[in-house]
Amino acid sequence: MNALDFLKDHETIRTDPVPEAEALVDVRHLNLWYGKAQALFGISVRFPRNQVTAIIGPSGCGKSTLLRSLNRMNDLIPGVRVEGEVLYEGINIYDPQVDPVAVRRHIGMVFQKPNPFPKTIFENVAFGLRLMGVKGSELEDRVVEALKRAALWNEVKDRFKKESGLRLSGGQQQRLCIARAIAVEPPLLLMDEPTSALDPIATQAIEDLILELKEHYTVVIVTHNMQQASRISDRTLFMHLGVLVEEGPTELMFTKPKHPYTEAYITGRFG
Amino acid sequence: MEILREKPSRNPKEVLTFAALVLLASVTLLTTAGIVLSLFGEVLQFFRRVPLAEFLLARDWTPLFAEPRYGISPLIAGTFLVTAIGLVVAIPLGLALAVYIAEYARGEAKARIKGTLELFEGIPTVVFGFFALLTVTPLLQKVIPGLNIFNALSAGLVLGFVILPYVANVAADAMESVPRSIREAAYALGARPYEVALRVVFPAALSGIVAAIILAASRAIGETMLVSIAAGQRPILTLDPRETIATMTSYIVQAATGDQPVGSTAYYALFAVGFTLFLLTLLFNILAQWVVERYRERYE
Numbered sequence: 188m189n190a191l192d193f194l195k196d197h198e199t200i201r202t203d204p205v206p207e208a209e210a211l212v213d214v215r216h217l218n219l220w221y222g223k224a225q226a227l228f229g230i231s232v233r234f235p236r237n238q239v240t241a242i243i244g245p246s247g248c249g250k251s252t253l254l255r256s257l258n259r260m261n262d263l264i265p266g267v268r269v270e271g272e273v274l275y276e277g278i279n280i281y282d283p284q285v286d287p288v289a290v291r292r293h294i295g296m297v298f299q300k301p302n303p304f305p306k307t308i309f310e311n312v313a314f315g316l317r318l319m320g321v322k323g324s325e326l327e328d329r330v331v332e333a334l335k336r337a338a339l340w341n342e343v344k345d346r347f348k349k350e351s352g353l354r355l356s357g358g359q360q361q362r363l364c365i366a367r368a369i370a371v372e373p374p375l376l377l378m379d380e381p382t383s384a385l386d387p388i389a390t391q392a393i394e395d396l397i398l399e400l401k402e403h404y405t406v407v408i409v410t411h412n413m414q415q416a417s418r419i420s421d422r423t424l425f426m427h428l429g430v431l432v433e434e435g436p437t438e439l440m441f442t443k444p445k446h447p448y449t450e451a452y453i454t455g456r457f458g
Numbered sequence: 459m460e461i462l463r464e465k466p467s468r469n470p471k472e473v474l475t476f477a478a479l480v481l482l483a484s485v486t487l488l489t490t491a492g493i494v495l496s497l498f499g500e501v502l503q504f505f506r507r508v509p510l511a512e513f514l515l516a517r518d519w520t521p522l523f524a525e526p527r528y529g530i531s532p533l534i535a536g537t538f539l540v541t542a543i544g545l546v547v548a549i550p551l552g553l554a555l556a557v558y559i560a561e562y563a564r565g566e567a568k569a570r571i572k573g574t575l576e577l578f579e580g581i582p583t584v585v586f587g588f589f590a591l592l593t594v595t596p597l598l599q600k601v602i603p604g605l606n607i608f609n610a611l612s613a614g615l616v617l618g619f620v621i622l623p624y625v626a627n628v629a630a631d632a633m634e635s636v637p638r639s640i641r642e643a644a645y646a647l648g649a650r651p652y653e654v655a656l657r658v659v660f661p662a663a664l665s666g667i668v669a670a671i672i673l674a675a676s677r678a679i680g681e682t683m684l685v686s687i688a689a690g691q692r693p694i695l696t697l698d699p700r701e702t703i704a705t706m707t708s709y710i711v712q713a714a715t716g717d718q719p720v721g722s723t724a725y726y727a728l729f730a731v732g733f734t735l736f737l738l739t740l741l742f743n744i745l746a747q748w749v750v751e752r753y754r755e756r757y758e
Contacts, residue, residue, distance in 0.1 A: 263645055265564075292648030302639040305662045314657070315647040364643070371647070 194228050194430055200445045202435025205233035205422070210274075211375060211405045212257060217271035219249075219256060221264065226252045228429045230271075234375075239397060239406040241420035241437065243413060245452065249429040250409045254377050257407065258294040259287040275375070292319065295368030295404075299380040301360035303352030303367070308334075308343050311352040311363055315371040329370055337366035338396050358389025365396065369404065376400065378408040382415065394419050413453055417441050425449045497736065500729035507723045513730065519693035519709070521724040528727055530734060532693040536703035537738075540614045540685055541678040543699060547618025548674055552625025553667065559626065560633035561655040575623040583620055587687030590616035595688065604700055608690025611699035617684055621674040628673060632666020633659050665753035669746040676742035680735065682707035706735045 207213065210233035219227035227249050234240050234257075242250040252261065259280060261267045272279045280290045292315075303311050312330045313321075321329060334340040334347065339362040343350070352363050361381060368376060378397070382390040397406055397419050410416050416423055416437065423440040425433045425448070433440065433449045444450040505513070508528045516529025559571055594612040599605045636659045644658045660667070690702030691712045704712070709731055718724040 258646065260642070260646060263642070288648050288650055290648075291646055296646035298639060298642065298646075300639060302637070302643045304640060304643065304658060314644070314649075318647060318649055318653060367643070367647070 194428055197430050197432065199231065199431045200433040200435075200449075202433075202439050202445070204434075205235045207233070209233075209235045211236045211276065212407075213272075213274040213277075214253075214257075215272040215274065217253075217256060217269070217273065219252060219261065219270075220268045222266040226429050227256070230431045232424060232431055232434055234405060234407055235422065236405050237401060237403075238421040239401055239408060239419055240422045240424065241416035242407065242409045242424045242426060243411070243416050243452070244424075244426035244432075246411070247428075248426040250424075250426050251379055252429075253424075253426065253431075254379055254407060254409050257375070257377055258296055259290050260296065262287050292371065293373055293375070295371065295373035295376045297361070297364050297368050297376070297378045297381045300384045301357055301364050303355070303360050303363050305351060305353055308347040308350055308352050308355070308363060312366050312370045314367060319371060333366040333370035336369055336400070337362045338392060338399075339363060339366055356389070358385050358392060361385060361389070361393060362396065365393070365400075369400070372403075374405060376404045376406045378406065380409050380411060383411065390415075413441075413455075425452060427452070494736070497729055497733050500726055501733045504723070504726035504730040507726065508730075517695050519704070521713075521718075521727050526723065528723075528730075530706075530731065532695040533704055533706045533709055533731060534734075535695050535697065536610065536689070536693065537679055537705040537707070539610045539697055539699060539703060540617055540689055540705055541675055543611060543614025544617035544621055544678045545671070545675055547615055548621045548625050548678075549671060551618070552622045552670075552674070553629055555622070555626040556629035556633060556667070556670075557655050557660065559630040561651065561659060572627070575626055578619070579623045583681060583683040584687065586616050586620055587613075587684040590684065590688035602700060606690070606700060606702045608688065608692075608702040609700050610689050610703045613685050613687075613689035614699065616688065617678055617681055620681060620684060621678050624674040624677055625670050628670035629663070629667045632663040632670065635666070636662045665750050668753070669750045672742050672746035672749065676739045676746070679742065680707065680739050682711060686711045706731050710735070 212234040214230055214232050214234075217227055217230040218225065230253060242253060244250050255261045256269060257273060257275075257280075261269070269281055271281075273281060275290070275293070278285065280287075304314060306314075309330055312333050313326055316326055316329055330347075331340065334343065339359060342359060343355070352360065355363060361384075365381075382393050385393065394415065397408065400406060408416075408420065420437045422434065423437045424431055425440065425444075425446070427448050433444065433446045440449065441453055444453055513528055513530055515531075516527050517531055518527040518529050519532045520527045555571070555575075559568060563571060590612045591608075594616055595605070595607060595609065598609075598612055599607075602611070605611065640658060640662060641654055644654045649657070685705045686708040689705065689708065691704045691708050692702045693704040693709065694701065696703065710728060713724065713728045713731075718728070
């Protein structure tokens with residue numbers, strides 16, 4: 188199939204679609220352009236509450252772009268244009284009335300490479316809380332709580348007020364970034380290949396953490412690691428060339444993919 | 459297989475290039491060493507005639523009086539007074555400009571501001587000197603009673619604008635080299651652009667910013683023409699910015715263009731002052747390097 192024909196005609200294959208009532212985020216007919224190049228084509232998908240949704244697909248398929256349109260991080264790139272709606276708790280975050288800064292305060296994000304601030308561990312986690320005006324003993328309590336939830340507390344409790352976040356190992360830095368993101372208790376946590384720069388042991392720790400976070404948060408994770416998607420996610424989206432090819436419960440996606448591209452990708456024949 | 463035996467160091471072009479580069483590079487080093495060494499002899503001559511204690515502790519600099527005194531403190535005080543006034547102007551303006559250049563300005567505006575700053579750097583300081591003397595001082599005299607025609611205040615204020623581009627450019631470079639990923643982390647937590655600039659980028663670039671200020675200060679200490687013209691040449695120990703003062707550099711100009719006989723103590727004093735100036739600027743540059751090394755954040 189020719190790529191252009193594929194983009195023009197494809198209708199997303201949906202298995203057990205998420206009912207509207209269960210969706211925390213409801214993306215409707217989302218198109219996105221970087222300058223003149225279109226990166227997302229008519230994406231419609233729902234992300235259910237308190238579940239982990241994985242986005243997979245070959246490089247350049249638009250998975251990170253889709254993730255970054257959920258908290259308007261794409262706005263920071265000059266020349267981005269967006270059409271369509273992203274409903275978060277029923278509110279379109281692209282409505283001109285909505286302040287993108289407020290959106291980002293509700294939606295946490297963890298990046299591909301750990302990116303702690305050159306500040307102490309404490310100040311890293313306190314950053315978002317301070318922006319919200321949290322002070323004093325409440326600030327301290329919430330920092331400690333976030334470090335505990337991110338499974339980092341035991342390793343840093345003796346030194347978290349003095350030591351720079353940059354002194355931690357890569358895996359610890361990424362857990363610090365998770366602690367920083369969840370300290371403000373965002374209902375939705377976006378993760379952009381959070382383990383791609385980590386070794387297998389650190390990856391394991393992060394994956395365990397994501398499964399625990401599911402109780403309190405809704406997680407959307409971009410990954411190029413299909414084992415990871417199958418281990419930690421409840422639902423999976425497969426994207427290709429900016430199109431959402433297929434979505435459904437993870438188990439069915441990996442055992443009975445319906446689209447030939449999905450099957451080819453998960454069996455490792457392309458991508 | 460013969461080619462495998464030919465070591466690159468034996469290749470005549472390689473040897474020649476390397477030798478030429480070493481020769482050219484050593485010219486600068488040798489010149490610097492030569493300056494220090496040539497100063498050294500004259501400086502020793504000076505301290506044979508004037509005790510170090512007098513040089514450091516006496517409160518008068520009067521080499522041409524019948525009973526000459528050689529206390530460097532009035533010259534150092536004059537230098538630091540003018541430099542301090544310059545920094546009071548240059549630090550806030552320069553850092554504000556740097557934040558604007560690094561975090562807010564885009565495309566055309568950014569290019570224009572940087573271009574203007576470079577233009578500013580290229581203006582000979584003699585122009586700034588006359589501007590201070592003929593424009594700034596008369597204006598200040600209308601509001602500040604008792605302001606001398608030659609005074610530290612207007613020289614310092616204008617000096618602030620001379621060193622402003624150094625502060626702004628170096629600090630902006632430091633802020634621009636803060637990785638994008640860290641800004642993204644702050645934006646993703648819901649920081650507004652001013653919060654990203656002031657709470658994340660500025661502290662992350664602090665070592666470079668401090669270095670920018672120290673380098674600008676060392677540039678200010680060495681500035682000669684502007685202070686000679688606008689601040690006067692009367693070495694008195696004062697911190698009153700309305701007074702006429704002399705800096706180390708302006709004394710050197712005065713002495714070098716005057717008619718002290720070669721071999722007189724006043725003649726050797728010239729070298730002692732020059733050497734002190736050299737040491738001070740060297741100290742500031744070492745300090746700047748140390749600050750950058752010590753407090754630089756490594757992100758990888």
